[in-house]
Amino acid sequence: MKKLFRPYLVFLMMGSLLFTASSCSDDDPEPIEEEQELITTLKITLVPVGKSQSVEGIYSDPDGDGGNDASVNTLNLEANTTYNATITLFDDSKNPSVELTSEVEEEGDEHEFFYQTLDNLVLAITKTDRDNSNRPVGLEAQVVTTDASSGRLRITLKHQPNLKVGANDANREQTGLTRGETDVQATFPVVIQ
Structure with a gap:
């Protein structure tokens, strides 16, 4: 009678050891989170087509969110004019400053700029640069007055890994602003005068 129970006892003990070993494993890899760069300065340069007077806007927040208020200048644009706009990004918290535009x-497949006109501002803005999947990025745009x-003109850069909306989405601007991290x-x- 004792011999009949021994194999079951051995299997029971081995099963509980395997269960304990597999459920208490410390070898699970930690998910790798990419640290986002700090963007302290956004510069928009607007070059008028057929005219010589460029306009530059600089938003600067050297201490990042939550510290001192950012500084920003007014964009004075001419009426009935087409501008080619380019955006340049910097991290001025480092010495020397680090330019982040190329990154x-x-x-581009993970980033997109969104342009919003506020307070009765009338501008037509078309993003002219594309990522590898032919979706807009917005580092370059055409601005028509x-x-x-x-x-006011609000420019928002969203980080959207695996979240970018398709190129044919009719609600691209509103939908894109709700996805990803700012x-x-x-x-x-x-x-405009």
Whole structure:
């Protein structure tokens, strides 16, 4: 009678050891999180087509979110003018300052800029650069003014790994703003005259 129970006892003990060993494993890899770069400065340069007077807007927040308020200058644009816009990004918290534009460009499939006109500002903005999947990035854009107006232009860079909306999405701007993490958001006062 004792011999009949021994094999079951051995199997029971081995099963409990295997269960304990597999459930208490410390070898599970930790997910790797990429640390986002700090963007302290966003510069937008607007070059008018057929004219010579460029306009530059600089948003600067050297201590990042939560510290001192950011500084920003007003964009004074001409009415009925087409501008080619380019954005440049920097981390001024490092010495020397680090330019981050090329990194965003290289990771264009994970980033997109969104342009919002606020407070009755009338501008037509079209992103002109594309990522490898032919989706807009927004480091380059065409900005078209019509009649005189004033208001604010908000530029938001979203980090959207595996979340970028398809190129044909009719609600791209609103949908894109709700996805991913905001890397930087700058709001410029704008006067068109």
